[in-house]
Amino acid sequence: MNLFQLNLYPGLVHSILWQLRDPQIQKDRLRFKFNLERLGFLLAAELAKTLPVHQVEVHTVLGSTKIEVPTQPPVLVTILRAGLAFYQGFANAFDQADSGFIGAYRVEGDRAEQLEIRMNYAALPDLTGRDLILIDPMLATGGSLLKVWQLIATQANPRSVHVVAAIAAPEGVEALRQHLPEHSYLWLGALDQYLNEQAYIVPGLGDAGDLCFGPKL
Numbered sequence: 566m567n568l569f570q571l572n573l574y575p576g577l578v579h580s581i582l583w584q585l586r587d588p589q590i591q592k593d594r595l596r597f598k599f600n601l602e603r604l605g606f607l608l609a610a611e612l613a614k615t616l617p618v619h620q621v622e623v624h625t626v627l628g629s630t631k632i633e634v635p636t637q638p639p640v641l642v643t644i645l646r647a648g649l650a651f652y653q654g655f656a657n658a659f660d661q662a663d664s665g666f667i668g669a670y671r672v673e674g675d676r677a678e679q680l681e682i683r684m685n686y687a688a689l690p691d692l693t694g695r696d697l698i699l700i701d702p703m704l705a706t707g708g709s710l711l712k713v714w715q716l717i718a719t720q721a722n723p724r725s726v727h728v729v730a731a732i733a734a735p736e737g738v739e740a741l742r743q744h745l746p747e748h749s750y751l752w753l754g755a756l757d758q759y760l761n762e763q764a765y766i767v768p769g770l771g772d773a774g775d776l777c778f779g780p781k782l
Contacts, residue, residue, distance in 0.1 A: 566742045571608060572755040578607055582755055585731065586770045598650035598777050601702055601731060605654020608729050608752050613658065615750070616696055638662040639696040639727075642689065642717070644669050644709055647774030651702040651731055659698075665689035667716075669709045682708040684716070692721035699726070702773045704733035704753070706764050707740035714745060726750070731773070732757055734766045 571578045581604050584590045584597075591597050617636040622629055642665040643652035656662065668686030697717070701710055710728060717723070726749040728741060733753045737760075741751060757766050765772075775781065 566745060566747070567750045568738070568753070569611060569751070570753045570756055571604075571611065572753075576607070578604065578754060581607070582732075586768065588771075591771070591776055594777065594779075601650040601773070601777070602654040602657070604731050604754050605651045605700070605729070606658050607654075608754065609655045609658035612698065612727055612729065612750075612752055635659075637695065639698050640665065640690055640692055640723075641698050641700060642667065642713065643700040644713065645686070646778055647703065647772075648701050650777050651729075651773075652700045655698060655700055655729070662698075663690040663695075665692075667713050669712060682712050684712055687716060689717065689720070692717060692723045694722070694724050696725045697723035697727065699728045701728075702731040703766060703769070704728070704730035704737040704741070705760055705766050706734075707737035707744075710737075711740060711744050727752060730754070732766055732769055734758075734760045734769075736760050 572582060581600050585600050616639065618633040619636045620631050620633050622631050638659055638661040640663045641652060641655050641659060643649065645666055645668045656664065666688050667684060669682060669684045699710055699713060704710065726746055728745070728749065729752040731754040733756050735756065738751065738756065757769055759767055761767050
């Protein structure tokens with residue numbers, strides 16, 4: 566599996582990650598969602614460099630020029646609800662993309678090994694032969710993304726598989742490495758240190774869904 570970490574390079578990502586992690590700045594819910602959206606757009610711009618393109622000729626009022634444009638828009642699939650703000654950055658970048666949505670949530674246990682992932686909703690376009698982008702802001706255990714991939718794999722055979730996360734834990738990266746197709750791609754804003762006993766990423770930023778939309782019952 567090919568791995569890309571945006572925070573290994575200079576640029577806007579560092580300011581965005583600082584704002585996403587800072588507990589005081591997190592209190593501004595609109596700003597938090599916008600920062601996830603901005604990070605999604607930056608990662609989409611990097612991912613786009615790997616997708617197939619073809620050349621078109623454009624005629625302006627003063628002349629003509631040749632430009633490389635995407636051969637086919639990718640398909641964006643995100644996990645509700647936490648993925649919505651992060652997804653919007655990709656939707657802004659890939660403005661002609663089809664989109665799919667998966668309802669998945671974690672049932673907490675006392676320890677990480679007791680964590681259960683449940684799925685109760687799926688709306689997916691045709692993915693056969695398409696470039697698939699799976700979008701989830703926090704890659705912790707990898708359980709949610711792997712369940713989504715298992716569902717997709719029973720229905721279609723994408724041309725390529727790209728997983729994107731704002732922040733990931735090494736445990737989640739290793740789980741994807743073992744179970745996704747060999748030539749998959751993983752795009753991260755940052756790779757953090759480890760998972761704690763409750764399967765939250767350390768240092769992470771907290772619960773992305775709660776920070777975007779408020780606490781859930």
